Amino acid sequence: MVMCRKCGATKRRWPRSCSRCRSKADRAETAADAAELAVETGLLGWIGRGIIGMVRLVLRAIG
Secondary structure, rough: OOOOOOOOEEEEEOOOOOOOOOOOHHHHHHHHHHHHHHHHHOOHHHHHHHHHHHHHHHHHHHH
């Protein structure tokens, strides 16, 4: 564990604030950034194709 620079609490190793210092606005901003990245890279399309492919396989196996 590592000490937080802002409040001195223990936190995980990656370079983020600890859960005490991080506000809800930071979480919303991080989620928006992740969603934007997923859209830009086409990740959502790949996930959708994978889910549809799996459904088709299950329907073929059942039918």
